[in-house]
Amino acid sequence: MQQNEPSNIDNKDLSSQFTKLLNGLKHKMNSVYHERSDVNKLAINRGMPPFVMREIMSVNPFSAVIPTEFGGLGGDVKESIALMAAASYESLALSLTFGINMALFLQPVMKSAQPEAKAAVLKRFIEQQNMGGLMITEPDFGSDALSMRTSYTENESYAHLQGTKHWAGLTGWADFWLLTARKNTGDDRLARDLDFFICDVTQPNQGIVVEEFFENLGLYQIPYGRNRIDVQIPGVQKLVPEKSGVKLMLDLLHRSRMSFPGMAMGFIQRMLDEAITHCQKRFVSGKNLLGYDQVQQRLSQLQAYFTTVSAYCVNSSKKAGLANDLSMMGVEANAVKSLATDMMQSASQTLLQLVGAKGYKLNHIAGRSTVDSRPFQIFEGSNDMLYSQITESVIKLMRKAKQGNLLEFLKTYDITANAAKEVKELFNFELDYSIPQRKLVEMGQILSRVISLDHVLQLANEGFSRELIDGAITHLKHDMKQLLASFNVKNKTNVIEDYSASSDWLNFAGVTK
Structure with missing residues (x-):
């Protein structure tokens, strides 16, 4: 039996408890998004009303993936994917919030944190419904993460981290952050490897200053910004990788990319359901849209996306567990993340095309989904x-x-x-x-x-x-x-940087007769 793998009896108990939790989450989402408020109005305002997250977090969704010895249900990747899928059917921003907490914070903490720090973090997630995020990206180093300039020096008691991070989801919200930094080896030279630290912003000398909140395009309910890092983190809060910090980061990112189908699953299913419902009710020239061949082609494409992402979810549930090292699974993880997110954007474009003009509103699910799904093709690579x-x-x-x-x-x-x-x-x-x-x-x-x-x-x-x-x-x-x-x-065409010469069309339009 692999490490952290529960017995058959535990699996049966987990299934029952998780089903209860998942149903509770769906009930709460229906309440906050459809009964107590209107998701179409909530989604066009920045931030999230306190009652929304309070109600959703009251079912303790992250407990599903926390080991039983820390008070959780003992689930793993399958449960995290199912939670993200349920959330993304209602709100892509909420699903991404779940993904950030589970894939980018909890999973690496559970796998590589020192026992004392792990216990303290998981206890607060269970008892206080805390949240956590990950800071890797820097203003001058986006995808080139290994060139990051955030650095640290350390003594027997703590590590002193200094630098700037930006575009971290949940900026200003999260109670915990996983911070990445390279060790300063002297003379402003930084180690090639990188390290991860758990930053508890509620503790002295660990506060992170938000210098700017970004006016992000879409995903309005999630705050992003630029963060100034100048913190002193106790040594016990440094992650201990099995091999190296780079391997830890690759394992973390590949597992996260293998979890993207969770966010894609519910989202694409919602696009499909909305599209079918609209086409059943919308009549043009005496017949509903389902009677048109081009519409059938578009809807069958959506169903192909739904099926493909379903296959991703099953595959990731089997392969991406914490007991497995995913650092060398780049090809599969990159393929799953890239195509799943391309399908998300294409699905939203299809719904927008089918709905027509009324979908071109930020408070309509078609227009909003087109904007919200676009950054998924950019972040995490x-x-x-x-x-x-x-x-x-x-x-x-x-x-x-x-x-x-x-x-x-x-x-x-x-x-x-x-x-x-x-x-x-x-x-x-x-x-x-x-x-x-x-x-x-x-x-x-x-x-x-x-x-x-x-x-x-x-x-x-x-x-x-x-x-x-x-x-x-x-x-x-x-x-x-x-x-x-x-x-x-x-096709070897290249950009002509100084393209203005002989390229003003008006000079070739002749004299108007």
Whole structure:
């Protein structure tokens, strides 16, 4: 039995208690979003009324993923994904709040915190419904996290951290923060590795100064800003990685990316339900929208997204548990995060297109969802960057295996082997190891769909709806064919920085007659 894995009896008890908690959460969300207030009005105002979080946190949702010895239910990734899915059906901002707390704070604390600090943090999450977040990103170092300049010096009692962090969700709200910093080795030189510290903002010398709250576009209920770090953190609150700080960060981020389907699941299901309901009720030229072929195509695409993300959720529940080291799972984690978030944005655009003009309002779910889902394609790694990294990793594996044929590689790669049999006619070609970055991105988009197809085929073996499976397979294959056509087009165009010469159209319009 793996570490922290409960017995069968515990699993049965967990299932029962978690079902009760999940139903309680849904009841509270219905109360605060539909009975006591209107979610469409709440969502267009910055911040969240105190009663909303008070009511939602009263069911102690994070207890689901806290070990039983600390007063929780003992759940793991499956429960956290289910909580995020339930929340995102009602509010993407609430679901992201859950994700920040569970995937970016609680999970790394439970895995790598020192016993004394872990016990203290989890006790307050259980008894006081505290919240926690993660600060990695800096103004001059976004995706280039390993170049961060936040540094620390330490003595026998504490570590002194200094720097600036921004774009941390729950800025000014969270009671705890995981802070990343590099050790100052003298002469302003910083160690290559990084370390994680638990910062308790309620304690002396651990307060974080919010220098600016950002006017973020969308996700209005979550505060973001720029934070000045000048804190003294007791040594007991430093995380202890199994190998290195970089490995800890990769394990943390990959597990979080594997959890993105939780936020995508409820959100896409809501887009699908809203779209079907609208098309059933909306009549044009004597028939409802469901009678139009283009509408059917759009709705079937939404159902393909729903099915694919369902496959992600099942796969992540099996693979992304805390007992597992995910630091080397970059290809799969990046594929899941990137394509899940691309599907979220596409789903919202589809609903907006179907609803039409009235959806182009911030207080309508179609318009709001389009804005709220967009940053998911950017944070925790821009999708363009992640797609590029997927291809680079696959090429590295192919080089190591001395394999040039993409199909032959996919047939032996554990996360594409089943899918390769379904698409063998598409990938029987030699992959150029030195393709330009724009082609790395395109190939990453293609490979993400092959990986997704593999997940969908595994879901089919679990007994999931065959009709939905067939639809998802058809759409994934269609996407691959389109993307491969683009991949095979030679395009080396570059920007002309000084483009103003001979480019004013008015000079070529002639004299008006």
